[in-house]
Amino acid sequence: MTDIRVRFAPSPTGAPHVGNIRTALFGYLWARHTGGKFILRIEDTDQAREVENGLELILESLRVLGLQWDEGPDVGGPYGPYEQSKRLPLYQEHTARLIAQGQAYYCYCTEERLARMRADQKARGEQTRYDYHCRNLSEAERAERERAGAPKVVRLAVPRGGKTTLRDFIHGDLTIENKNVDDQVLLKSDGFPTYHLAVVVDDHLMKISHVMRGDDWIPSFPKHVLLYQAFGWDIPPHGHLPNVLGPDKKKLSKRHGATSVMQFRDEGYLTEALLNFLARLGWSYDDKSEVFARDQLIDLFTLDKIEHAPAIFDLAKLDWLNGYYIRALSDDDFAARAAPFVPQTDAATLRALAPLTKERVKKLNEIPALVDFLFEEDLEYDPQTLIGKGMDAASALAALRAARATLDKHVSFDDEEKIEAELRADAEKLGMKNLQFFGALRVAVTGKTVSPPLMSSMRILGREKTLRRIARAISALEYL
């Protein structure tokens, strides 16, 4: 196979959302699968939309998922520079060539004229598009404007008839009639290229072997094909990836909640779960596999398995997958990752908590709600919650008193099995179901009806605090 070179080419307009990152991931996977190169190129040709730390946000997003690039603005490479704003002369040379060939022309139309033109077209119910005004300028008219120093742009002279076809390795042949293609601006009046010119020039110069981008670009592929033809270049294989949509089937946006991988990570999603989930957005291996580790993705990823219908970001599925990955973590690993989410505790406690909480959360940020009872001094009780089903104040009291007596005999709570056996015996002696007896004890110790396993909770809480809480619960009941 020829050298595979795939590029991810975002523009620095903010933290890339997961849909863009999914596109980056596909490029990364294809490059790694083939032993090719993954290239990062920054499309910073719009100064107006640029964000201060835009570049850093992009780099950080890729790093979070471990999508290491081989060439890029920070690491360089043989085809740099990798920021389009630093390649301006290249674009200018290429447009000059097109103009010389008669395949592009200068346009002196003002914003106002264009706006009026579009308004008129809209009013007439027509498709808005450039009206070829400057394409038909005579040599004298052109010279006149040059003399006046009028600002100008360069437009692509799209053939008025015929059609343009692109072979797409995801959608098959795509065809659009040239009459529906606008005379796109290639070079703006500030000397910067537009996307259309820049991608074609750079993809060619950087020897990109596979062009992958979101399918929202499909309508403009004729402009790119025409440019390749005008330059006399081979067109590399193109694939328009299905877009990532929110649950409402609309293009993903801030409205849908978290959108950057950093946000997801901060909400308690594991990066390996995120990677796995994103890979499945628009790609599938077969009809039954859901879980893929990075190495498997690299091994299994092929272009023919890319879907053509848009992919919907199914948060419920992400949650499930994340829980799956959390459960698979070793206790040590889990404790280390949980640490930032439970700042009020120490490493040893976290490690002890790991086996109890690991399989009870879908996201790391759910851990605090599960174990917060450990970090409070004393609990306030609503006596009613201490009295479970089929119980009354007297029986709850009896249960807690018996439990206290049993626990009091133990200097340490380390032997969970022994303590549990004794408490079970207490329940039986009182003629209670385990549910009733342990239910009362659970509320007394943890303050809630749902908690991690009781014996372990008491062990971690410690003898002193546990007994104090039971005592307080008893007095709360005695008050009734």
Added chain:
RNA sequence: GCGACGUUGGUGCAGUCCGGUUCAGCACGUCGCCCUUUCAAGGCGAAGACCAGCGGUUCAAAUCCGCUACGUCGCACCA
């Protein structure tokens, strides 16, 4: 308005390119049972789509063709 792309159970996907051994497969979710001192996790099982609709081609269509509907995207000196 014009154009492009898409449309499989409640949800997300596979199967569609190379029509016929799949009375449409998997996962999430839901429900039931088991386990059980709670909640989870785990095990077992169940319900749920006739493949957007209509019309063609064919001995045979989710799979090919056409039309309609719906959805999304594009139509900037933005990417």
